[in-house]
Amino acid sequence: MKDLVFIEGLKANAVIGVYEWEKTIQQELVFDLEMEHDNRIPATTDDLAKTLDYEAISNFIVAFCAERQFELIETLAEHLVADLIAAFKLSVISLTLRKPSAIAAAASVGVKIHRKSDLTY
Numbered sequence: 001m002k003d004l005v006f007i008e009g010l011k012a013n014a015v016i017g018v019y020e021w022e023k024t025i026q027q028e029l030v031f032d033l034e035m036e037h038d039n040r041i042p043a044t045t046d047d048l049a050k051t052l053d054y055e056a057i058s059n060f061i062v063a064f065c066a067e068r069q070f071e072l073i074e075t076l077a078e079h080l081v082a083d084l085i086a087a088f089k090l091s092v093i094s095l096t097l098r099k100p101s102a103i104a105a106a107a108s109v110g111v112k113i114h115r116k117s118d119l120t121y
């Protein structure tokens, strides 16, 4: 199994949804991410710059959600993952995006995507 850096339950507000009323409000989204990274390198050097910095990645996601607007959560997920791969030189990422307030009768709904970069860094 490959090493990972993960983020669980990251909350971010976004203007998101297909209906007109949804375009006038902020809704909470919740993100889980798993990103492959060889953690032996930062462990050897004790150097934050050699990690996938989960703080920087969390801040990036919150800012992305504040700045961008989409109808479908699928679209947000795809654009966010493409930007994360480019910004943090990710090789493999799995993302779960939940929209907990979407369906009153459901605890949550959402999407999961798994993407690999075409690039070798």
Ligand SMILES: Nc1nc2c(c(=O)[nH]1)N=C([C@H](O)[C@@H](O)CO)CN2
Binding pocket: 016, 017, 018, 019, 022, 071, 072, 073, 074, 099, 101, 102, 103
């Ligand atoms: N697969 C999806 N289904 C639905 C989405 C979505 O983004 N992906 N969005 C909606 C509405 O915006 C909904 O969240 C309003 O409650 C409906 N189905």
